[in-house]
Amino acid sequence: MTGDRDVVIVGGGVAGTLLARQLRKRLPGIRILVLERGEGSAPKVGESTVEIASHYLVRRQGLGGYLYENHLPKNGLRYFFDGPGRDTPLTEMSEMGTINLPFHAAFQLDRARLEPDLVEMCRSEGIEVRNGARVTEIALGSGADPHTLTVEQRDGNETLRARWVVDAAGRQGFLGRQLGVREEEPQHQIGSVWGRFEGFADVDLQGDDAFRGRVRHTTRGLSTIHFMNPGYWIWAIRLRGGLTSVGVVGEPTRDRALRTPEGFRAFLDDHAALGGLLAEAKAVDHGSMARIAYGSKHFLSADRWALIGEAATAADPLYSPGLDFVALENDFTTDAIARDLEGEAHDALAERALLYDRFLEFRHQAVMRLYRGQYGLFGSYELMRLKWDFDIASYHNLWVAPFMTNQHLEPAWLRRQLRLRDFVLAAMDNFAKLFTRAEAAMRERGEYYAKNRGMFSYGLENIPFLDQIGLPRSQRQTLEQARDTFNQVRRDGMALIGEDTGDEVWPLQSFVTRSLG
Numbered sequence: 048m049t050g051d052r053d054v055v056i057v058g059g060g061v062a063g064t065l066l067a068r069q070l071r072k073r074l075p076g077i078r079i080l081v082l083e084r085g086e087g088s089a090p091k092v093g094e095s096t097v098e099i100a101s102h103y104l105v106r107r108q109g110l111g112g113y114l115y116e117n118h119l120p121k122n123g124l125r126y127f128f129d130g131p132g133r134d135t136p137l138t139e140m141s142e143m144g145t146i147n148l149p150f151h152a153a154f155q156l157d158r159a160r161l162e163p164d165l166v167e168m169c170r171s172e173g174i175e176v177r178n179g180a181r182v183t184e185i186a187l188g189s190g191a192d193p194h195t196l197t198v199e200q201r202d203g204n205e206t207l208r209a210r211w212v213v214d215a216a217g218r219q220g221f222l223g224r225q226l227g228v229r230e231e232e233p234q235h236q237i238g239s240v241w242g243r244f245e246g247f248a249d250v251d252l253q254g255d256d257a258f259r260g261r262v263r264h265t266t267r268g269l270s271t272i273h274f275m276n277p278g279y280w281i282w283a284i285r286l287r288g289g290l291t292s293v294g295v296v297g298e299p300t301r302d303r304a305l306r307t308p309e310g311f312r313a314f315l316d317d318h319a320a321l322g323g324l325l326a327e328a329k330a331v332d333h334g335s336m337a338r339i340a341y342g343s344k345h346f347l348s349a350d351r352w353a354l355i356g357e358a359a360t361a362a363d364p365l366y367s368p369g370l371d372f373v374a375l376e377n378d379f380t381t382d383a384i385a386r387d388l389e390g391e392a393h394d395a396l397a398e399r400a401l402l403y404d405r406f407l408e409f410r411h412q413a414v415m416r417l418y419r420g421q422y423g424l425f426g427s428y429e430l431m432r433l434k435w436d437f438d439i440a441s442y443h444n445l446w447v448a449p450f451m452t453n454q455h456l457e458p459a460w461l462r463r464q465l466r467l468r469d470f471v472l473a474a475m476d477n478f479a480k481l482f483t484r485a486e487a488a489m490r491e492r493g494e495y496y497a498k499n500r501g502m503f504s505y506g507l508e509n510i511p512f513l514d515q516i517g518l519p520r521s522q523r524q525t526l527e528q529a530r531d532t533f534n535q536v537r538r539d540g541m542a543l544i545g546e547d548t549g550d551e552v553w554p555l556q557s558f559v560t561r562s563l564g
Contacts, residue, residue: 052078053388055196055209057182057222059083060091061158061370062356063215064165066377067174069107073385080207081169082180082198084216090332091158092241094284094292095121095271095367098447098516101153103374114154118161119287121153123506124366125270126435128428128499129318133276137320138254141428141502143435144270146263150513151447155269157286182221185212187352194351211351211384214358223343223354232340235363235419238301240311240335241294244328247283253324261503271367274321277426277495280365281321290331293321296339296364297422306335339363340415346376346407349397351387353380360411363418366438371446375410375455379403382456402461409468410446416475424486428498433485433539437478440510440532444525445471451517463522473559478536480564485543492545509535530555537563 054070056063059081067079096104105111125144129135169176177200184197193208214222223229250268251259274281279297286292293315295305304310308330316322342360347353355376362368383400417438424430454460489495507513512528533555538548540563553561 051193052080052207052209054079054211054213054384055194055207056081056213056215057185057196058215058217058356058358059085059166059176059178060162060215060217060356061093061165062358062373062377063213064162064169064176065104065108065373066213066215066355066380067169067176068165068172069377069381070384071169071172071174072107073381074388077384077388079174080209081166081174081176082182082196083166083176083178084181086179087163089159090243091162092239092292092294092334093364093367093369094156094158094286095282095364096154096156096370097367098151098153098443099450100367100370100374101151102447102451102517103370103377104154105152107374107378111152113164114156117164117287118157119155119269119285120148121155121271122266122269123149123153123271124273125267126273126275126431127320128275128426128431128496129320130496130499133317134319135500137250137323138258139500140320141499142261143428143432143504143506144262144267145265146505147265148269151516155271155284155286157288157290160287182216185222185225187212187350211353211387213353213355213380215355216358218357218361220354220358222352223358226345226352228344228354230342230344232338232342232415235340235415236338237297237340237363237418237422238335238337239294239296239339239364240300240306240314240333241292242308242311242333243286243290243292243331244325245289245331246328247285247291247293248324248327250283250324262505273365274318275425275431276318277424278422280425281315281318282364283321283324291328293325297425300335300337306337308333311335340418342408342411342415344408345404347379347383347400347404349383349387349393349400353383355380359407362411362414365418366442368414372407372410374450375407378456379407399458402458402465405465406455406461409465409471412472413475416472416479420479420483424482426499427486427489427495428502429543430482430486430489430495432504433536433543434482435506436509436539437532437536439506441529443510443513443516444528444532448516448520448525452519470556470559474533474555477558477563478533478540480562481537481540484564485540488544526555533558 123145127140181199186195188194194212196207198205272283281295284292541548
C-alpha cells in the first residue's frame, strides 16, 4: 500500500504534534501524517518552560487557556544554596527567586497529560496521527523526487511518500544518525536521575512568617526550585494533581548506584532540607540518563527534511532550553515548508533555509557555553548570583526580545546575528573564564560558601529592562544593554577576585580582545 503526504512527521511527542498543529494553522489544506512508535503516553521530564517556549505556546499555538486550566503557572526560577555538610535548614539557606509572578507567562507542564492532549488536538483538527507505527527506513529523494518511508505497523508494513519528512523522534532520532549530522558533546558529559513523588511537602508552608515574608508571600511552590551544590543541582517541580518531579543533574550521576531508585532516594535524603521535604513522600516512578548533551551539524535543509526537538540537539536542563529550541525549530520548519508548498523558487528557499539552519547551530553553541566547565561554581551564592546576571540578562536581551517581535524570521536580522556569531561565542568564552577565575579565588580564600546563609535576591536588581521585552527595540538599544550587562558583570566578577575596576567602562569589542580570565 502506498500513500502520499505533503509532510510526514516521525515522532508524536511534544515537538512533532506542535509542529503538525502549526503547519495546519499556516496551511489549512496541508496533508500531514504524524507517526508515533509508542502506543500510549509515558511520564517524561522536561516540565519547566521559560519565556521563549511559553510565548510560542501561547501565541503560535493558542494554548494559553488550555495551559492555565490543565497545568500550573510557573513562578520563575528559584535557587537555594546549601553548605558543605549539606545540612543547612531550608529557612537559613541563601535564596535567589521571584517576589511575584513574572511579567511574562511560563508554565510547569505535566508531560504525561500534555502529549496525549496534543495528539487529540491534532486529530480534532483533521491531522492524522498513528500510534504503534515504527519507521524502519527513510529513503530521501533527490531533486524534486519525494521521500519514501517504510513503516512497520500491526497490520503489516506500509510504504509512504512525502514531499517533506521531519524527524521528531526524540533522542534516538533517525535522520540525524542516517545523515551523519549528530555530534557528540565531548566536554559537558553530565547526566541526570529523576523521579516523581507523591506527598512532597508544601514549600509554601515551611518556616515562619519572616521566611515567607522575604518573598512577599508569593508562592515558592510554583517556582522551579533548584538546590545548588558544587558540581550538581537538584530540581523540584510541582505538577498539577499532587505530584512533584525531583531530579539531580551533574557529576554525582556518574555513580551507577545513584541511578537505582534506592540509591537516588538515599542521595536526596542526604541533603537535610530536601530530605525533610521528602520525609512523607512516596516515589511513583524513576528514570535516568547517563549523558544529556549532544548537538547537530544541521537542522533544516531545502532538500525538504528537518530535525526538531531532541532528534536535533539536547543541552542542559538548568535554564530549561529544550522547548525554546522546539519553538525556534518549529517556526523555521513551518516557514520553510509553507514557502516550498506555496511555490517559492528553490534557490530562494535554499538561501533562507541555510540562514535558519546556521542560526540554530549558533544557538546550540551559545547555549552550551553556559554550562561547559561551569558546574564547579554552582554551589556558591555569590558566584551563581554573578552568573545569573550575565546569563539571564543576555537571554532576555539577545534572544527573548527578538523572538517575541518575530525578528528571528527576518533574513536581514539573521544575517546580522550570524556576522556576530564569533564575537558572541568568544565573549561567552571570556566570561566563562572570568567565572572560573572568581571561583578559584574564592576557594583559595576559603570564601566559597561565605554567603550561603541568610542572603536573599529577587534576581532582577541588575536586570531592570524586563518590562520592555516584547516591545520594539532597536539594534542600538540591544547593543547598549549588552554593553551595560557585560560591564556590570565584569565589575562584580573582578570584585570577587579581589580587583577593583573603578569606573572604567569597556566597549563591547573589548570583551573579546581583552582577557577576563
